[in-house]
Amino acid sequence: NNLMGEIGVFSYPIGADGKVGEGKMFVKFASGMPDGLAIAESGNLYIVLNQGAKIVVANSAGKILREIEFPRGSGVTNLCFGGADFKTMYITVGTKGTVYKMPGDEPGLKLFSHR
Numbered sequence: 001n002n003l004m005g006e007i008g009v010f011s012y013p014i015g016a017d018g019k020v021g022e023g024k025m026f027v028k029f030a031s032g033m034p035d036g037l038a039i040a041e042s043g044n045l046y047i048v049l050n051q052g053a054k055i056v057v058a059n060s061a062g063k064i065l066r067e068i069e070f071p072r073g074s075g076v077t078n079l080c081f082g083g084a085d086f087k088t089m090y091i092t093v094g095t096k097g098t099v100y101k102m103p104g105d106e107p108g109l110k111l112f113s114h115r
Contacts, residue, residue: 006028007032010026032052032053035048040109041107042059048078053069053076054069055067070100076092076100078091078092089103
C-alpha cells in the first residue's frame, strides 16, 4: 500500500552503486492485501492476496495473466515452488496453520542458496 491508499506491489530500481531508486506501482489491485510472493523461471510473479483469498500471476511487465482462487476467508499467506522439477506450489494458510500442495504450470525460480 502507499500513502494514496492504492493496493498493489511496487518495483524499485537498484542502481549500480546499490542504492534503491524511487518506486512505482508494478501491479495494482482493487481489493485484497498482498502478502507473500514467489518468482517463476519465466519471470512471472506469483502474488498471494491474503484478504482476497487468491494468488495472482503477473508477467514481468505487471500484466495480470491469471488468478488462482481459494475459499473466502482461507487466509492464504505465502507460497513457494518445490518438488523435483520445481513445478509444485506450496501455499501456507494462516487461519488454519496448514500448507496446500498443488501442481503449478511452470517451474519456480530456485532460491540463490539452491542454485
